[in-house]
Amino acid sequence: MMYDLPTSLEVGGAEYAIRSDYRAALDICAALSDPTMRNQEKAVALLLLYEDYDSIPSEFIEEALRQAVWFLDCGDGTTNNKPRPKLMDWERDFKWIVAPINRVAGTEVRSVQYMHWWTFVSYYYEIGDCTFAQFVGIRNKLAKGKRLEKYEREFYETNREAIDLRKGITDDEREMLKSILGGEQDGRRNPDF
Secondary structure (H helix, E strand, C coil), X not given: CCCCCCCEEEECCEEEEECCEHHHHHHHHHHHCXXXXXXXXXXXXXXXXXXXXXXXXXXXXHHHHHHHXXXXXXXXXXXXXXXXXXXXXXXXXXXXXXXXHHHHHCCCHHHCCCCEHHHHHHHHHCCCXXXXXXHHHHHHHHHCCCCCCHHHHHHHHXXXXXXCCCCCCCHHHHHHHHHHXXXXXXXXXXXXX
């Protein structure tokens, strides 16, 4: 059992201070789930967990990345490589998650100066029945091709925009980018637009 809340990680035999506040972790999670970011950019986002990432020797970068993932996974060393449907998005769902977390925490978590990421996630695990839990339940059924109950279908139709997770940019965003970029970027046609 691990009783400590880590504020540093060991990489290459040395301790490196990390940004352990939940806000930093959420920012990194948002970057990692951004479909427009390349893997190299996501690796840089992971390294930003370290307060002094520039001081990590290059031969230990891979270990630093593994340690950062371990921290974001709240020290859970179990990995299940079986693909699972994406049922939540920290950035997109935050407004739906924060109220039940506040209820569990007994305080407005956005107003506290510091809250360790693992504490925040512990509160998240205990949110129980709430609007966000309904979203996740419907997302799970849809991802598995299961039939929604009548009340779920009605709730889904009323809240479809909040429930459906975006898979990329919207048509409106695509049109806006086309108008700004003229459908071209660096003289080449951008296939995403």
